[in-house]
Amino acid sequence: MLGTIPLPLYTVRRKLRDMKIAIAQLNPTIGDLAGNAQRILQAAQQGADRQVRLLLTPELSLCGYPPRDLLLNPGFIQAIQTTLAQLARDLPPKVAVLVGAVHPNPLCAQDGGKPLFNSIALLQDGEIQQHFHKRLLPTYDVFDEARYFTPGQTPNCFELDGLRIGVTICEDLWNDEEFWGQRRYLHNPIQDLAAIGVDITINLSASPYTVGKQKIREAMLGHLARRYDQPLLYANQVGGNDDLIFDGSSVAVNRQGKLVGRAAAFAPDWLELEFDPTQRDLVPGILAPAPEHETAEIWQALVLGVRDYALKCGFRNIVVGLSGGIDSALVAAIAVAALGPDHVLGVLMPSPYSSEHSVTDALALVKNLGIAHQILPIADLMQGFDRTLAPLFGDCPPDITEENIQSRIRGTLLMAISNKLGHLLLSTGNKSEMAVGYCTLYGDMDGGLAAIADVPKMQVYALCQWLNQGGWHTGEGHPQAVIPENILTKAPSAELRPNQMDTDSLPPYPILDDILARLIEAHQSLEEIVAAGHEAAIVEKVARLVDRSEFKRRQAPPGLKITDRAFGTGWRMPIAQRWQRTRQTSATRVS
Structure with missing residues (x-):
């Protein structure tokens, strides 16, 4: 167990200043560069009116997430760069703004990587000051970021008014072995930032909704804040893009892991926090109510x-x-x-x-x-x-x-x-x-x-x-x-x-739904499902129907995803195939 990592002495000696930080929880439209830039600009103008020093926007906030194969279009990439530069010139001068955008990888021909980075741009004083690249690229379920992006290789941080700010992007948060019990990736960007002594860590996300996910996010953020002794700000995209729904629910946690701010769920919102330099922590702000239950x-x-x-x-x-x-x-x-x-x-x-x-x-x-x-x-x-x-x-x-x-x-x-x-x-x-x-x-x-x-x-x-x-x-x-x-x-x-x-063709729905949840979402074997109390013949019939119906699902319209395992972007089953799930009974089990 790593435990709390103390900050380096040089960090303690710096004179920190109080700072007002805001999260603009935005609902971008994929590819609407002008409209998305206008939303960011309006948020920055609101921030200037409220004396906000640093404004956070979600992952890929300029082009919307996920842009998918639009990223293979050179004209689209060039338009993003042009729009980002113009946005920097248009922003009010006293607000530093972090904007999600793709950034070209000039070394891709030499290093064999992809031609783009999933990046955050720091815009200030009419210019693009810095780019920060996403380090962990998810390739599971609905995600396929390694198709387009090269991962960043170094911790991302910058200094603003004496405050040392660590920058992470979405998946960079989700790799703490102490919270999850294992690592999916080699690096833990939050641990790396703590080791170089940041005062606060921010995460700009486009994290799709699934039932109960916000509770996991808040628990994970609280754990990370306590483990690394630093406050965390999490800015999430909101809105629907094709089959994916983004719930927003942006949050802030203090060094003790306590929730000190939450934006609305399923709606654009504005969340404002104060950083107190004497406490080296966030001051409690507004907590928007979460939905009362899963339904x-x-x-x-x-x-x-x-x-x-x-x-x-x-x-x-x-x-x-x-x-x-x-x-x-x-x-x-x-x-x-x-x-x-x-x-x-x-x-x-x-x-x-x-x-x-x-x-x-x-x-x-x-x-x-x-x-x-x-x-x-x-x-x-x-x-x-x-x-x-x-x-x-x-x-x-x-x-x-x-x-x-x-x-x-x-x-x-x-x-x-x-x-x-x-x-x-x-x-x-x-x-x-x-x-x-x-x-x-x-x-x-x-x-x-x-x-x-x-x-x-x-x-x-x-x-x-x-x-x-x-x-x-x-x-x-x-x-x-x-x-x-x-x-x-x-x-x-x-x-x-x-x-x-319906029962002429199917088991009663309470039985069917439990079998399907075990089969599709929990990935249980037929033996496990039977052991849970279901009749073997019914379990085998349901499994056979699921496998035989793939050709229908492939031709269905896009369906809104709310569970961890939906029949959509993240479901990639072959149609023409001959593997069939069977129970490993004594007659079929290989010794």
């Missing part, structure tokens, strides 16, 4: 993800197919919270197999949400398909083919509305369905965004129950029980054939 947290994340995806892609209206089921009800509620009821259209498409309550429940939801709706019966369209296919299908009895046709008719109608009216179509499938392929390609999977594709079925119920218990806070005039009670209590059904129930 509220997930709701805020999904609303932000839908809102930003729609607006950043240029959509002002949303269309949702309403089946009278709980998944479409939740997605419609998210859409209303994201853009407002005047910007959401619900479409009911009953078939001859639709129950009466599927229509009445959907209409009750429409009334509760205050949205426009349209009813488009599909019986005639179904008959048209039957007539057209009859010469080919002959006397073949109806089966899943006709069920899929119903779903594809609905998907076609919704896409037609999206095309004609310019609405963003939200697909309504949940994670449980996506995992086992209980969904139809070119049917209910149609859409520009899969809003709840990373939300398991039982979490869908929890979110809807929470909404009805007072979680609904968007606008006035809405009833508290926004989700009709019958939607919450009736048995789930796709209603594609008479008396169909």
Whole structure:
């Protein structure tokens, strides 16, 4: 155990001055260099008005995170350099600003590295004073930074008004072996900064949201502050960019590891702190309240993800197919919270197999949400398909083919509305369905965004129950029980054939979700899942369905990520493959 590292004597002898430091928790749009620069400039002007000396902005705040293969475009890189230089000239002179931007690596041809650094630029007095390079480059889950960047090789620090400030970028924080029990990387940048005697360490991040992650961040920051006897400031990006949601929740901790400042979750914010030179520490500031529990947290994340995806892609209206089921009800509620009821259209498409309550429940939801709706019966369209296919299908009895046709008719109608009216179509499938392929390609999977594709079925119920218990806070005039009670209590059904129930094809959702969580997120073997109390035949069936459904997931719209293991950027499974998970029973185990 390393313990607390004392500061070198020369650091103690320096005359420290008090300093006001602010975090601008920004919501950048990827590639909007002019707009992102304007947001930084406005924050700096606010800082100047408030006598802020140092302003922090998130990782890659100038271009937005993650820019992905935009970084392979030389014109994009040149535009970043030009915009950064102009921003330096435009900033108020008394505020030093740290801006996240990429920086060319001039030695890449000689050292075999990548042509770019993920960097922080120090802007002051009209110029770019210094660049600080990210040292630890993540390549797991949704991250692929080694594809673009060369890691920095030395600790990053600078001095401002006598204060020695250590600079780290996102992943640089996440490698303390005492906190995690092991190291992922060779170097620990926080330890290196403590060894050279910084007074305060800052971290500029674009850390994607997953359920419960903020508690881990705050615990880790507290541990690092105590271990290295230095205050820490953490500035995180906020907003939705494609499938990733960034929750903000920027924080500050003092030398004792106590939280002394927190910015809002899931919204742009401003967090201001004072550094006290006599205590060599941060003075307690404002603590924005955290979401009260995980369900509220997930709701805020999904609303932000839908809102930003729609607006950043240029959509002002949303269309949702309403089946009278709980998944479409939740997605419609998210859409209303994201853009407002005047910007959401619900479409009911009953078939001859639709129950009466599927229509009445959907209409009750429409009334509760205050949205426009349209009813488009599909019986005639179904008959048209039957007539057209009859010469080919002959006397073949109806089966899943006709069920899929119903779903594809609905998907076609919704896409037609999206095309004609310019609405963003939200697909309504949940994670449980996506995992086992209980969904139809070119049917209910149609859409520009899969809003709840990373939300398991039982979490869908929890979110809807929470909404009805007072979680609904968007606008006035809405009833508290926004989700009709019958939607919450009736048995789930796709209603594609008479008396169909989801349990005809799948285990009950509490069982299915537990198996899926163990299989997908915990990476448990089939033996471990069976040992946890599940029937072997059910476990094997679920595993087989997950493996066989990869081709569907590959063709799905992007889905908002809220868990550690989502079917999105970080899920990279082959489609054409023959490895199959099996239980290592006595008959199959190799001795």
